[in-house]
Amino acid sequence: MMITPFQIAYKNLLRKKVRSVLTLIGIMLSTWVLVSLFGFNRGYETALNRDIENMGYQLMVMAKGCPYEAATMMLQGGKGLRYMDQSMVDQITKEPEVDKVTPILMQAFFDPNKGESGGIAGFYGVDAHSYPAMKPFFRFKKGGWFKDNAADEVVMGYEAAELEQREVGDETIVPEKNVKLKVVGILERTGSQDDGTTFVPLKTLQKISQVDQITTIGIKVKKDADITGLENKLYQLKDVQVVSFSQVKQTIMKLISTARVMVFSIAVVALLIAMVGVINTVLMSVLERRQEIGILKTMGAMPGDVFRLVWTETLILCSLGGVAGILLAVLFSRFTDLLARSILPYAPKGGLVAIDLKLSLLTLVIIVVVGLLSGLYPAWKAGRIRPLESIRGE
Structure with missing residues (x-):
């Protein structure tokens, strides 16, 4: 029975379970924040538009x-x-x-x-x-x-x-x-x-x-x-004054945009921290397996083969962490909704966090792409290992 690169990469990650789990948690939390932010951005604007549409009119005229x-x-x-x-x-x-x-x-x-x-x-x-x-x-x-x-x-x-x-x-x-x-x-x-x-x-x-x-x-x-x-x-x-609901919407969205930028900044920082964890986990795995990689090369493995093997480990980490983070965001969307309502100056009726399949897939793609970019250096480092030096322990 032929062993696939995914099986090898998976077994390599299991060697250091604590390190791999901590990296997964970092990716999961980053994904949770990111997908919740995207969901809030969509859900809030949809709910606000629905509130305005439910008024039935765009302008109101009233006495001063x-x-x-x-x-x-x-x-x-x-x-x-x-x-x-x-x-x-x-x-x-x-x-x-x-x-x-x-x-x-x-x-x-x-x-x-x-x-x-x-x-x-x-x-x-x-x-x-x-x-x-x-x-x-x-x-x-x-x-x-x-x-x-x-x-x-x-x-x-x-x-x-x-x-x-x-x-x-x-x-x-x-x-x-x-x-x-x-x-x-x-x-x-x-x-x-x-x-x-x-x-x-x-x-x-x-x-x-x-x-x-x-x-x-x-x-x-x-x-x-x-x-x-x-x-x-x-x-x-x-002696009249005019209230425009489009202006009300713009004013509210400007207030919300400040909070959104802050949350997005937190999400970016969390994402960077998670990616540093990915680099650390994969790179340490490469350094600990220098002799194994050297033996693989002596048996005919090309630098590209080693590169793909290590990159597969990154793919597994980011995919699992991303899926877990999306599930977490969906499960706790109600909590996120309540939290947003408690701090916002105006919260429209209906759900404020709208997470669907399309948004989830988009977030997963972003996490995986950023993760794979983070895994480029460890994979490149593994591909450049010289067989004789690694076997000698140099």
Whole structure:
């Protein structure tokens, strides 16, 4: 039975088990960091894009000061929201870059039943026609949208319905106003902020809150339209501010890129340390087997044969360490996800670490190629051993 170079290389590595295992661990940890980094890079951007797409629109127009006063209202129970006239919707609709618009009225009421000392219940007044068109990906667990903008009905997000233990056909009460509304639809879980939202027909909420204005206008831009140009036009409108989700995304990704560079630097250092371990392991193996290599040459082995034999040892080390590191990254991807969420300034819904077969193979190729480059010197050194000198022990 003929012994293959792989069998010989494998047996040579087993001679020094502790050294080989430590080298494998170094390669494995480097691969783990590298594939987790690549997976995070892909997963985070995918999740962020999904969060933005789930908004249904790329731009929001709101009255100046609205976000700050909304924060005050939510934290301190104030009611200082600023409003816009609904005629603003018609002005924005005329812009050629605009595909669809939807008016929104956000209102919050004090609910004594939330928590020990009460809390704020948020309601979104939305247009019965334009808002569902902005969110075609919404799926209903039960029921559907309300009939018109003046109906005494609500649609509840998945978590909002669970919190209040409501089913389709039940009635829910608007806190402070003691107005009863019928639940006509409950949404399936979306993994976004919509899960905790209660949607009310726009005119109904305006009537309940005695406000005939709106707080926000959502804008969906036409495909390939100049969003920056549209933003500049919208800034010319009186007393409004514009929030662009593409800008929000860019800002968040800039914050993340700093952390990503740091982690990538750690991965490179870990990779270099692992490669030094590969060089050390293979080179020491070569030096310890000088006489064996010399005997092989006297029996007719060419320098190229010895080179391939030693290089095969490097290939085995890097392949095994790379595969083990990828498996480790997949097994602990949930832990990596939780760790990333604990340190990031903003973490979108869904998985932040996306590791698939293509990414795993790419990482394995990088590890093996870098490892084989590291094994060039030990293999070259082995190929240059002179038979007579090695047998004499010189």
